[in-house]
Amino acid sequence: MGKHILVQRKGRAHKPFTILATRRRQAIKHRRLPDKKTLKGKIIDLVHESARGTPLAEILYEDGVRRFELPPEGIAVGDIIEIGDKVPLKVGNTMKLRNIEDGAIVYNIELHPGDGGRFVRGSGTFATIVSRAKGQVNISLPSGEMKSFDKDCRATIGVVSGGGRLMKPLMKAGNAFYLHRAKGRKHWPRVRSNMMNAVSHPFGGGYKAKRPKTTSRNAPPGRKVGLIAARRTGTRKK
Numbered sequence: 001m002g003k004h005i006l007v008q009r010k011g012r013a014h015k016p017f018t019i020l021a022t023r024r025r026q027a028i029k030h031r032r033l034p035d036k037k038t039l040k041g042k043i044i045d046l047v048h049e050s051a052r053g054t055p056l057a058e059i060l061y062e063d064g065v066r067r068f069e070l071p072p073e074g075i076a077v078g079d080i081i082e083i084g085d086k087v088p089l090k091v092g093n094t095m096k097l098r099n100i101e102d103g104a105i106v107y108n109i110e111l112h113p114g115d116g117g118r119f120v121r122g123s124g125t126f127a128t129i130v131s132r133a134k135g136q137v138n139i140s141l142p143s144g145e146m147k148s149f150d151k152d153c154r155a156t157i158g159v160v161s162g163g164g165r166l167m168k169p170l171m172k173a174g175n176a177f178y179l180h181r182a183k184g185r186k187h188w189p190r191v192r193s194n195m196m197n198a199v200s201h202p203f204g205g206g207y208k209a210k211r212p213k214t215t216s217r218n219a220p221p222g223r224k225v226g227l228i229a230a231r232r233t234g235t236r237k238k
Contacts (some may be wrong), residue, residue: 023049030094109139201225
């Protein structure tokens with residue numbers, strides 16, 4: 001009888017390869033508010049969430065609601081943040097792009113008004129507002145790409161906290177193992193395909209056994225590895 005190889009099992013939502021959603025505290029999004037309303041909140045704690053590089057700020061709003069948000073660098077427990085249309089241009093405050101001046105540094109930018117934030121959410125990242133025209137705001141993203149957003153999209157002032165965390169060395173393989181494990185059950189270390197058993201990869205099995213690395217465009221999942229529909233292989237001759 002046949003057996004699903006590792007590549008196929010990873011794509012079928014089997015238990016060993018699923019993400020532990022119970023470790024997540026909350027979906028991190030901008031809080032929805034009616035237009036022309038301003039709300040203040042106090043940071044009561046800074047907590048860690050598994051598989052997230054930046055810490056989370058637990059905020060108690062003046063209406064009694066507790067939520068987790070992405071905190072900016074330089075913020076501390078006890079600080080007050082504000083969200084709304086007419087709030088001061090202060091680190092940690094959230095407002096629409098139409099109310100943020102050019103040259104300001106922002107993060108957690110909405111792609112569409114009200115979606116809660118899609119862009120610039122990684123630790124230590126920030127974007128810069130460059131210009132605006134015809135109802136659009138042009139923003140320079142961390143990758144250097146220039147992207148236009150609607151003026152009614154919201155963003156938070158500042159730089160995402162947790163920057164520089166990758167500069168700390170892992171020191172041992174065990175730390176790297178648990179780091180990859182927390183991030184969606186990623187497999188580490190990654191074994192070469194030709195060193196695997198035949199049940200784990202199409203290139204595996206056999207002592208010094210070689211098989212072509214080219215495969216058909218119409219190959220099924222699991223078999224479609226290597227050079228997909230390659231026109232040629234090998235090094236070019238001069």
